[in-house]
Amino acid sequence: MQKLLATAIAAAVSGTTPISDDTAGPSLARILSAIRTHLGMDVAFIAEIVGGQRVFRYVDGHEPSGLVRLGESAPVEESYCQRVLDGRLPPLLTDACLNAEALTLAATRALPVGAHLSVPIRLQDGRLYGTFCCFSLRPDDSLNERDLAMMRVLAEMAAAQIQAEQQERDAVQQIERRLDAVLGADGLRMVYQPICDVQGGRVLGFESLARFASEPYRAPDVWFSEVAQLGRQIELESRAIRLALMALDDLPSEVYVAVNASPDTIVKGDFSRLLAGQPLQRVVVEITEHRAVERYDEIAAVLRPLQREGLRIAIDDAGAGYSSFRHILNLQPEIVKLDISITRAIDTDRSRRALAAALCSFAEQTGSSIVAEGIETQGELDTLKALGISRAQGYRLGRPMPLQQAQALLH
Template sequence: MTFHTTPNHLESDLLEQLVSKPTGNERVEDKLNKLLTIMREHLGMNVAFISQFVDGKRVFRFIDSNNNSAAINVGDSDPLEETYCKKIVDRNLDSIILDTHENNITRNLTVTEKLSIGSYMGAPIRLSSGEVYGTFCCYKESADSTLNERDFAFLQAACEITSVLIEKNITSEKFRDVCSKRIQSVLNTEKHVIYYQPVFNLQTQGVVGYESLSRFFTDPYRTPDVWFDEASKLRLGVELEVSAIEKALKGLEYLNSSHYIAVNTSPETILSGHLEKVLANVDAKRVVLEITEHSPVQDYEALREALDPLRKKGALLAIDDAGAGYASFQHVLELQADIIKLDLSLTQNIHSQPRKFLLAKALCAFAKSINCRVIAEGVETKAELNSLKELAVDSVQGFLLGRPSPIEDVLNIS
């Protein structure tokens, strides 16, 4: 960023770092609050704030004070025409006011006494379109004759950074709004359909259950993982998962009573408590909860407690996507899983890749030692199936045995 004003080099470097220094997942809001603190402390002010002009009012959006006891709060507002902010933007008031009680305009404004403003400095925040978003201002309870044009140049530089950050935030909010509406548009609608993939028991050579899989029929088409990942980022992940599980479990009434339905769920959804309500009027003995190996678990004890009432009702727990690392073993042991599902990345070409075969063999031995069943998914060839039989896995699923299908097709096959 190139500043159009001339703060000194030290000040410029300080502001440049705020914009360019890598800050990981730091939010725009955090950066703006940090910027306010920098400005207030550097200028020796009591309060610094960023305001927005909305519907004829000046609304405080961000505030920083030296004692956290400012007479204003985020969200407070005043009629725009009665504020310093509006008068500064309209150039009816100087940007630097050394003593508000000596100024012909500010000494007569109610806000001067209301906020105990002794000296003041403010500048407009203009977006790239030229629109005035609001102002960046700071004030002191006492008069200050030391404020000067160099200080104002520093404030203007801060305004430029603020404009960039706010514009970025506005763009992000618009994007989040679009994505949120997209997620909401498929919840509990025909656009979100459940398909069922059969799981075959190798000993009986018959179907023992079905894994439920979401399909989204939208234009443009997007794969299920994209939908769920986006929903999770927007904090709609639990809502979308619960919707999918509710849809999936409706299939129980159409299937053979000896068949189960496996549903995919995340630790977040389990911890939310929603599943207990979903399973309230369902035969939980016909439900398998699949937790992916890749789902992070922050607190195993809390997750076990949330799972306890579901498992007491008869629901089984499966660790999905096993085979990619240590988490497989940790999830299984910590959660006392009933089923381990070998990931398709492990089962594909298992017949021709000795390392995969040995890893699967180790997982199967591990499962047997703790009385867990093993299901291998992603089986696409007879050679793969034969290798899995050699490993004595309990059940298999994959395109070789049956593709995911809507419930109508499943019933026709059955």
């Protein structure tokens, strides 16, 4: 039994179980189960005290009356918990039916309560969260201060996990509030970075990029990463795509707009409706996903009909990892975007030049075109032109800019 308890404690301390409403339970439940079994109790539970109510957050064991049920609540004043907290009852009772104060509680005789242990759970700042309790339906004279000390140690461990859970929940709520504020107050705007024909010296299109009006400043990739954790990535990406495509009305008909979309947005985001009514021959969808994708058939089922109407697909960050090559092979894009990790210092690095040349050859044989990203120096630009790459974007050619500035650039 000691081994079981030690295993439960080790699992909790290791932090291998994530803290959330759905996943914190197993770790705390293991602690409850281990201490209940170790002490020979019928029920162990963790209760939160909220607004004068005792709410059972975690419960292990069973008692026939059903007074202790997960998620249910009862007035804390009618509980052992409150009486232990204010000192009317000791934290350890070997037989509650022999204690006059305990006998004032209806549950004492109704269950009946035999042995009972209860210790407070206090968070890091000293606030009382609730109590950690065990009881049996029979007296147990073998219980002692060592058992109570063990309960206190486990209560501290539970407090640490509960605090982490609350901090995570608060962080999620903060992200939700930030996102709602940005979306509700038109705090999302789009900027446009030119994609140029470097041989002919003209702008072919613009990649649309999201910018957020919020304080303090947070980089766009941080926004999208956090929103993805909330499960609201599709909502944000769809909003950005709708805003980006509005620029088509203000740009010349020969200029295209590239929008970024994840596989989830394409498959689950009603993507066809999102592009309905748009001049698809002027739209490029850049698939932004740096991980392996297992749903290529589903992605293709959405995109192929749109491609027949003129939509073009681009694979972003080619050469940045194995996943980008899988995307190219499975989705057969019209455009392959050479990642900045290849173009950066390509004029001084033979290996980068060799890889870029290989991708150029691949693109030529598959009927796709190359766009080099992240061009910042004239040397990089000259080297890419020498390799036969005629399309590029980067600070050397133009920074992301508001739509009005993009219009001015064209004129």
